[in-house]
Amino acid sequence: MTTAPQLMFIGAILFALGVAGFLTRRNLIIMFLCTEIMFQGILLNLVGMGLMRGNLQGQAVGLFVLVVAAVEAGLGLAIVVMLYRRRGTLDAEKWSLMRG
Amino acid sequence: MNAVAWAYLAYGLMAAGALGIYFALPRGGRINRAAALLFGAIAAGGILLVMYQGLGDTARPSVVFAVFSLLAVGSAARVITHRKPVYSALYFVVVVLATSALAVMAGAEFLAMALLIVYAGAILVTYVFVIMLAQQSADDPESLSMVDYDANSREPATAMLAGFVLAATLSGLFIQRKWPSVAAIEEPAGNTVAVGQELLARYAIPVELAGVLLMVAMIGALAIARRHLPNDMLPARPPELPVGEIGKTVEPF
Amino acid sequence: MPSQTYAIWILLAPLLAAVLIGAVGLRGLRDKSHWLAIGGVAAALVLALMLFGQIRAVPEEARADIFTRSHKIYEWFRPGFGGLASLKWFDFEFRIDPLTGVMLVTVLSVSLMVVIYSSGYMRDHHGHPERGYERFFAFLALFIFSMCLLVLAGNFVLLYVGWELVGLCSYLLIGFYYPKPSAAAAAKKAFIVTRIGDFGFAMGIFLIFWRCGDVSFAYVFSQAGLAKLVGWETPVALLLFCGAVGKSAQLPLHTWLPDAMEGPSPVSALIHAATMVTAGVYMVARCGAIFTESPTAMATVASVGAITAFFAATIAITQFDMKRALAYSTISQLGYMFLGLGVHAADAAVFHLFTHAFFKSLLFLAAGSVMHAMGGCIDIRRFGGLAKGMKVTAFVFWVGGLALAGFPFLSGFWSKDEILHAALGVSLPLAIVGYVTALLTAFYTFRLIFIAFHGPLKLPQGVEHAHESVPAMTIPMLLLSIGAAGAGYIGLQHGGKLNELLRTVLVGRLEEHAPGMAHVMSPEAAMAMSGVLSAIGILSAWYIYRRKPMIAMAAAFAMRGPYELIKNKYYIDELYDAVIVRPLHDLGKFCYGFDRYFINALLWIITAIPRAAGFMLRSLQQGAIQGYAMGMVIGLLVIVVAVLSAT
Amino acid sequence: MDFVTSHILSILIFLPIVGAACLWVFPPRAAASIRRAAFGISLATMAVAIAATVIYYSSSQDDVRAVRVGKLGLVEQHDWIGESGMPNPPRERCHETPLLVQFYVGVDGISLPLILLTSLLTPLAIWASFHAIQDRAKEYYSLFLLLFGAMLGVFCSRDLLLFYVFFEFTLIPMYFLVGIWGGANRRKAADMFFLYTFAGSVLTFAGVLYLGWKTYATGGGSLRFDLDSLYRLAAQGHLSATEQTWLFLAFFAGFAIKVPLFPMHTWLPLAHTEAPTAGSVILAGVLLKLGTYGFLRMSVPMLPEAAVNCASWLAVLSVVGIIYGSLAAWVQTDMKKLVAYSSVAHLGFCMLGMFSLKMEGLTGSLLYMVNHGLSTGALFLCVGMIYERYHTREMSKIGGLARRMPVLTFFFVFFTLSSIGLPGLNGFIGEVLVLMGTFISHTAQRGSPAGPLGPLYAAVAGTGIVLGAVYMLFLCRKVLFGPLHEPEDHAEHEHDAGALPIDLTAREVSILVPIALACLYIGIAPKPLFELVQPALKTQVLARVEPAMKPEGSFARVAGRPLAVAESASTERSARVR
Structure with a gap:
């Protein structure tokens, strides 16, 4: 008996919170933070799944999530800085060049 | 109570949480703090209830586990609702701490430490730097007032609905599931x-x-x-030698 | 030396001359280019005479075998592969028989005269060569090569090669003065109109190939080959005749020949009088074995010939451009030849071809001499009485004119008379048309002579006096005038050596095919009649144009309508333009418009479907990140629900 | 050396492709070295192509020379995707259907002439760009070399999927060549060219996949695309007539647009007109042949019944194309457009001959491909040379150039004559054989069964000979002859730095001379070419189609004198021996 279900439950809630925040906040930095929250949720889920299956693969893959998060933060924030320099705003809605 | 009842309860709780965050989200004017707190508390209670009773016949988590769980969820809620990016970042540190605590309790010490080091040590610092870079300087009088995109959310109702449906579906999945019982992981050398x-x-x-x-x-x-600098502000390329008309005005592909 | 070696060198001599002039003429030779051409053609002529001697020396009993043999040089290309019969290649092969020999001698002797003449003609009065002098001789030599190839060809495809190559040279030489728009247009017209005929010719060759599986003369004209053509002679013959009609400028494809006079006069003399235009006659004579099997085809050939002869003669009466008048005369004389072919007198037709080559090229050269002296003017209304200043030219023109008019005892008399006599035996109406044409011929020829050479001296503006041409021009003319006067004696009607020889290869002499034919006239009477007609024509021309010039004007005025009709060549050019050229051009415009407006519109409609779909879906693309994120969430939910409902 | 001889085709295909990559080591400003290197690479490829020809000629098996019996030679066969020799998997595992795509190349008498044509035209086209292309030389020449490799790949492929890959790959370099270095309207032209041809070949791909599936379903072990298996499908009766018709239509969609057959030709005038000179040369000279080659190599032998059944429809389209293209060419005012429309007419001849399904017609068709490549390619070169001097292609703006440019005039007229089929030059041989084949197609004689066409087609198409003379001589008269007429602003540019001399330079003459020599060779002594081409056509194409044809033609029955029926029966059997 483990606490895997609880971990995954909390992870799911974190993920949903991240999604909701990503959808509703307009500040690019906060949106990135929301994606980090989603990552946290996923991490918890991975750990939980690993526990459930009784192996360490969940934790190992979790480390890759960390890598992706780091990469994403590095590149994403660089882009944010660049965008901010161009327009002087962090408003996501100001960047809509792909509007059809 | 059977699983279906628990599931409906969980849906209700999720709805309460979504409402709470809805009220807490920044949207220009005053925030209905009381409503937010009320619904938030209901949701927190519900989460505890589900965690202890609703997830089938699993092990009951410890109190510490419950505290860190609530801390993680609550801090995450603050991250997405706080008006000031710096505070969001700080709350996110709390989320990371709580998550790594949960990971430790689940036996993933290494991951927890890595999480702390990478997130709290590296990523969050970057965030704070960027937040500072991306704010108007202190001499700027406007920097004291809230910028528009921090003060206003974008379609909060739809977003909350999406988040609620997602959380509710996932929770329903967890609640109705038959959780298998498995052996603990063998880690002779840690x-x-x-x-x-x-x-x-x-x-x-x-x-x-x-x-x-x-x-x-x-x-x-x-x-x-x-x-x-943007491309168009760069100095123009030196003019090329005159060429035949064929291929004269070439554009990059 | 075997005869095919002669043939090869006869071809190579002018070809080498052409290539050498082309290779070194531009830089090195320039105004000496004619020596190469003269050398090449002279060598070819000598060889041709030797070859002809060899042909004559073939003993009587061996002729049937030797003259139908095919001399293979190399394998050229093959149509099929696989079956046994179709392993056969189309060879580069020659046929060497009296017909070839006569043609070669005719072509090369006239050619030599013309090339020599050109070396004087293609210069101005100070002896400086014209622009493109070396080009002219290169083309001329190339033409002579092509013409020799045409007459030497041993199968239909090779015949077609020569056929097209002479057409090409004609194109190049008519367009020699290419900066002149009329010359460029005339060249194009000549090529295209003859190509219309060639289309039929090609179809005829295909038909032969389809029936016989081979195109070699040796096979097609053999018993086996002809047996396979049984029942198909008429279409084959008529299709082949299409080619002849185009090349020999018969009705209705005659319109290019008068325009072809835009070329230099030596070209008109050689190509458009003596040689190339007679290729059609040669071809029909060569294919006599097929033509004589089909009465329909023979009747068609004869009537087309007779009608053309008369029709062109009427136009010739009204022309004021000396070369054009002569061009119509050429068409008319070619009509005679076809008449001869159509009435089973192929030998007479070839005989006429032979004599005609001399006197008509002589006339053209003389006309060129006049033109040279008149500073490029050829309109007989603008000069007159030239006989005093240009004695040699006037003399040779008289000789040529008399021969053309069929004046007794000159070459044209013998050959024309033979044709008319043969026609009398087959069809009275055709013969009557022929005799009327003979009268007209004498009349229009001497109309030219009397207007241009006699009467008071009259010169176009800018020309001070009419002076005789240089010896390089007069000597060839004099030599040709000997031929024009005496060529007829080689083939005197009965027992003539030439005809005897030709009859060994030409199929379908009168007597064989119509044994019970009623003779309207005796040969002697016919001869006398044509002599009298020619005298009448000459005298009436003398009377009208020397004595009473008013008669011509009055007649023209009195019959304004017909006169204008004839003078404008029956408006046939205009008719073709309105009925064929313009509609086709408009159809081309329609096609291009169809491309641009209909097909592309269709394409637009097809492409409009995705375009419209994109337009409709475009509003989904909001550009904001959250919009896309929303889509992702919805997708995620769908996946979750799907997984849920599946497990 | 042994490695080289046994991998000569791979070397041939990949030499220019690797060369294209090698061009990138040059600094971008070194345009002169880049073009020299590109030219050198293309010449080397040409040398390899000649070497391959020589090796193929000398190759023999059991003392029978491959070229004599039209057998495939220089074969290389490697597995590319999947592996060969696998047993058919059990039914329950059919979702794991193994795919087998091979790098399977080989040449025979059908592909060799086209390979030689490609490797003659491409170096010359590259050479011809030396003056015209100054900008972005590196991209230009590397794209050109890529195109070269892809074209060679198409002609060498013996695997349908490999063929398709190369076939489609030619689009990419050409798209950029037209779109970047083209004339004023190049964007539209490039898009139209790409979309038009691509739309068609997508349908072809469906047909390719179906055929692959069919090989698997009939026990091929895997989804195979090698031509040997695909030819076997129809031969063994695995393809019903309906299937064949649909497959034929699928192939038709891709190939007919490429050819282009009326009414799918409208991309061609635009693309030809807007492409740079060298692009037009390759487009007309080689790329159009990919379509006809596709028909000859894929549609006809692979789907014989459909080919016989659809032949008359295709022939009608071809004949319409001949007349339509000729007439439309006649009314053009733009030199390049005129030549482009003439291509529509010429390719009509090519298709007509092919679908006569007779040795005469097929030989003529294949020769026509080569001839059209030579003469039209050279005409585009000539037009390009005029364009480089006068910067216009409008016939109304120039005229009488013979006075200024006698050398150009010589070549222009020469290639015009070659294009209108003057005997003694290359065009004649092809034209006469095409029409001959069409004319006699309906009869069963000399060992071949009755084909689908007949004299009527030949007669109508034959008017194309006359019309061809009309529009080409119209072009000559307008541009070369008549009084001299130059654009008004020409005098200003005439003495610009880098302007070309009035008449052709030595480089330009050396570009045109090889083509002219090739024209003369094919016109005068094409015997070796025939010995190369005809056995291959017999074994590779005719032997596969003839079983689908009626033994005796309807026309011959009507005429009442079927010729050589007995002869045909005996020779037909010998013809089928491979």
């Missing part, structure tokens, strides 16, 4: 060694690739951030 062996045995190539990815990202970040 979690770090075990994870290390797992990584280097099973995931050797992905580890290498992850290294490459990090390097590429580093170079990419450098390349992006190095560009100071």
